[in-house]
Amino acid sequence: MNILTFRRGMTDGIPIALGYLSVSFAFGMIAYGYGLPLWASSLISATCITGTGQFVGVGLMAAGAGLLELICTIAVINARYFLMSMSLQQRLPSDMTLPQKLIIAYGNTDEIFAVSMMKTEPLNFRYMCGIILCSWLGWVGGTTLGSAAGAIFPAILLDALGIALYAMYAALVIPEAKRSRTVLLVTLMSAGISCLFTFLPALSSVGGGWVIIIAGLSASALGALLFPVDDSTGETETGG
Numbered sequence: 001m002n003i004l005t006f007r008r009g010m011t012d013g014i015p016i017a018l019g020y021l022s023v024s025f026a027f028g029m030i031a032y033g034y035g036l037p038l039w040a041s042s043l044i045s046a047t048c049i050t051g052t053g054q055f056v057g058v059g060l061m062a063a064g065a066g067l068l069e070l071i072c073t074i075a076v077i078n079a080r081y082f083l084m085s086m087s088l089q090q091r092l093p094s095d096m097t098l099p100q101k102l103i104i105a106y107g108n109t110d111e112i113f114a115v116s117m118m119k120t121e122p123l124n125f126r127y128m129c130g131i132i133l134c135s136w137l138g139w140v141g142g143t144t145l146g147s148a149a150g151a152i153f154p155a156i157l158l159d160a161l162g163i164a165l166y167a168m169y170a171a172l173v174i175p176e177a178k179r180s181r182t183v184l185l186v187t188l189m190s191a192g193i194s195c196l197f198t199f200l201p202a203l204s205s206v207g208g209g210w211v212i213i214i215a216g217l218s219a220s221a222l223g224a225l226l227f228p229v230d231d232s233t234g235e236t237e238t239g240g
Contacts, residue, residue, distance in 0.1 A: 009130020028146020
């Protein structure tokens with residue numbers, strides 16, 4: 001039986017790292033545009049490793065959001081990592097220590113989870129460290145380069161890069177929304193709820209982070225109520 005090695009993990013992490021470079025580069029430039037120094041944006045990427053969470057987080061900080069609002073918003077956005085880590089943990093050796101599991105949980109991103117779960121060989125700590133380290137270097141390296149470039153490029157270019165956040169959201173949602181009518185409807189409901197907080201004077205004072213939480217949880221609850229999953233087929237009643 002083939003044993004997954006640290007070197008194999010580093011090799012498997014190269015495509016992930018290359019993909020991270022462009023997104024984290026944009027994050028570094030946007031963070032610089034918000035006034036964060038290079039060391040701060042690099043530290044955020046080194047400790048968080050979450051694309052959407054970091055983009056939203058620096059936006060909330062720039063808008064003057066409170067600490068509780070920031071924590072709750074990031075927690076909701078990254079809630080999927082709890083489920084991913086629970087699933088990945090079932091593939092790990094039973095004798096793996098708690099510190100080793102915590103290291104893997106720290107580096108467990110969507111892409112690392114997908115690649116690791118596709119392996120037919122038994123996962124081990126050496127392999128997971130390899131794929132996490134390689135991916136981490138790409139994420140942090142791209143952020144550092146982007147923040148450094150932000151000091152060189154004109155301010156108008158930094159402002160234009162704000163579209164990168166919305167482009168990332170669209171890239172995540174549109175393919176799944178095209179495949180599933182349920183996802184499309186839940187997305188539209190979330191957008192509609194968010195619009196209420198923008199255009200209704202009574203709700204316009206609510207912070208952006210709380211709006212994300214309320215809109216996301218409300219749309220998810222409505223989706224679960226209106227489009228329950230059929231346990232026998234694993235599909236929703238809309239046929240998604």
